[in-house]
Amino acid sequence: MSGVNVAIEIDIAKCDGYASCILLAPEVFDFDETRNIAVVKASLPEQLDLTEIDEAIRNCPRRAITRV
Template sequence: MQITIDEAKCCGAGQCVLVAPEVFDQRDEDGIVVLLDATPDAGQHAAVREAATICPAAAIQVRE
C-alpha cells in the first residue's frame, strides 16, 4: 500500500486521525494532515482505506 496526501485539499476535519492515528496526524501550526507512514503494515490497511473513504475533502489517495 502506498499513500499520498494532498495538503492543499485537506480541510483539517481530523477524521483520518481518529480512524488511523498511527498513519495520520495533524500539523501543530494549522491542523493540516501529516502523513506519518506512507507505506504502512498490512495491519493498518483497513483503517487507511476507511480514512480515505470518509475524508470529506478527498485528500487521501491509496494505491495498492
C-alpha cells in the same frame, strides 16, 4: 498487513484539517498544527491495517487522501 508496499498521500491543497483520518487510523496519520492539516506520519508501523486506512480514505470529507 506485513510485507506490502503502501504509499499514502494527502493532497495538502484539499485538506481542511477535519482530522477524521487521524481518528480512524492514528498509527498512520498525524496533525500538523502549523499548517492546520493532516499529514502521513514519517515512520509507519510494519503491520499496517489497510482496512483502517481505506476507511480513513472513504471518510475524508475533502477526498484529500489516496493510497497507491
